[in-house]
Amino acid sequence: MPRTPRTILITGAAGFVGSRLADRFAADFPEAILIGADLSAPAWTEGPTRRTVALDITDESAVRDCFRVHRPDCVVHLAAQSHVPTSYQKPVLTWQVNVIGTMQLLEAARAEAPGGLFIFISSSEVYGREFNAGRPVTELSHFAPMNPYASSKAAADALVRDAASEDLHTLVLRPFNHVGPGQRQDFVVSAFSSQIARIEHGLQDPILHVGNLDAQRDFLDVRDVLDAYVRVVHRGHDHPGGTVWNLCTGRPVTIQSVLDDLLALSPADIEVRIDPDRLRPSEVPVALGDASAARADLGWRPSTPWSKTLAGVLHYWREYSRP
Numbered sequence: 147m148p149r150t151p152r153t154i155l156i157t158g159a160a161g162f163v164g165s166r167l168a169d170r171f172a173a174d175f176p177e178a179i180l181i182g183a184d185l186s187a188p189a190w191t192e193g194p195t196r197r198t199v200a201l202d203i204t205d206e207s208a209v210r211d212c213f214r215v216h217r218p219d220c221v222v223h224l225a226a227q228s229h230v231p232t233s234y235q236k237p238v239l240t241w242q243v244n245v246i247g248t249m250q251l252l253e254a255a256r257a258e259a260p261g262g263l264f265i266f267i268s269s270s271e272v273y274g275r276e277f278n279a280g281r282p283v284t285e286l287s288h289f290a291p292m293n294p295y296a297s298s299k300a301a302a303d304a305l306v307r308d309a310a311s312e313d314l315h316t317l318v319l320r321p322f323n324h325v326g327p328g329q330r331q332d333f334v335v336s337a338f339s340s341q342i343a344r345i346e347h348g349l350q351d352p353i354l355h356v357g358n359l360d361a362q363r364d365f366l367d368v369r370d371v372l373d374a375y376v377r378v379v380h381r382g383h384d385h386p387g388g389t390v391w392n393l394c395t396g397r398p399v400t401i402q403s404v405l406d407d408l409l410a411l412s413p414a415d416i417e418v419r420i421d422p423d424r425l426r427p428s429e430v431p432v433a434l435g436d437a438s439a440a441r442a443d444l445g446w447r448p449s450t451p452w453s454k455t456l457a458g459v460l461h462y463w464r465e466y467s468r469p
């Protein structure tokens with residue numbers, strides 16, 4: 147039975163996904179009050195059903211206060227240090243935000259807003275070396291994280307599942323890579339598109355700097371990811387606490403093919419150059435996953451054509467960097 151939450155708290159609400167999720171939730175749950183929390187309060191227009199909070203999720207008393215005041219019956223926990231290379235440089239910060247921050251939210255939810263839904267956005271990165279087995283990972287596959295970001299998500303993922311109880315209905319989503327307009331240049335599709343746009347505008351020499359082009363990743367359009375999150379809010383109570391769903395297409399592509407597809411959309415003559423600073427100490431070679439559980443349980447399947455996603459991101463960067 148679909149249920150409509152009364153008050154939804156989105157952490158990481160100023161981030162790439164969180165800032166888009168607010169509009170999706172406003173459309174799908176028009177009666178619900180949306181509370182957007184992030185390190186700096188999200189730039190939403192406040193109104194009777196939209197409020198914003200500046201909240202550091204590692205701050206125990208601030209988190210408690212937030213739950214005491216707003217008493218959300220649904221939490222969508224997106225806040226994270228989400229960048230894999232940064233996690234090598236700042237492993238402690240990564241664990242503080244991704245693990246301790248998640249624990250603070252779980253504790254506050256249990257104590258101040260019992261009985262609610264707590265949806266944790268984990269990551270396909272938790273599977274790490276398990277991808278090397280050569281078969282699609284399912285929700286039952288082992289964790290074998292390969293970097294501090296991945297291990298922090300694996301730890302938080304386990305904590306959230308363990309916290310499932312009568313006092314808190316916890317659920318976990320493990321999205322694979324997702325992209326769209328407005329994503330930071332830290333991530334590959336924006337990294338390539340932003341450089342192409344700058345080259346087209348004459349703002350950068352015609353040399354596109356890249357990292358590892360051999361890796362294969364399973365890319366989702368962010369709109370399809372938002373659709374999955376809405377479905378979990380609607381149907382989450384129908385599934386046992388601690389349930390996990392992978393979100394992926396099952397069709398990974400090489401980063402080289404992403405680059406080729408983007409270059410094919412540009413009239414510019416561009417040289418591609420490997421930048422050693424963009425290579426990582428270790429990484430998943432091929433991210434192949436199985437999302438049949440999300441299809442069966444949530445009726446979710448990604449539908450946005452990849453060519454439309456790529457064209458949208460490149461268009462965004464052409465407008466953004468227009469002199």
Ligand code: A2R
Pocket residue numbers: 157158159160161162163164183184185201202203204223224225226227228229243247267268269321
């Ligand atoms: O680091 P910032 O200033 O970009 O803020 C990020 C925010 N955040 C925090 N919020 C509250 N307390 C903290 N201590 C804290 N540290 C970081 O979480 C950012 O605004 C947000 C995460 O958004 P993005 O980095 O844009 O991630 P995205 O792509 O929206 O991914 C959403 C979730 C994450 O949990 C990923 O690990 C997962 O999907 O793939």
Ligand code: GDD
Pocket residue numbers: 228229230268269270271321322323324331332333334335337338355356357358359361362363401424426429
């Ligand atoms: N960022 C970046 N920049 N990546 C590059 C580049 C470049 O210039 N050149 C090649 N790559 C390769 C990376 O080595 C990696 O194999 C792939 O492109 C994707 O890199 P990212 O876009 O940085 O994403 P990620 O796979 O490390 O992690 C993302 O997806 C996870 C889910 O699978 C992040 O969004 C995580 O937060 C998320 O959990």
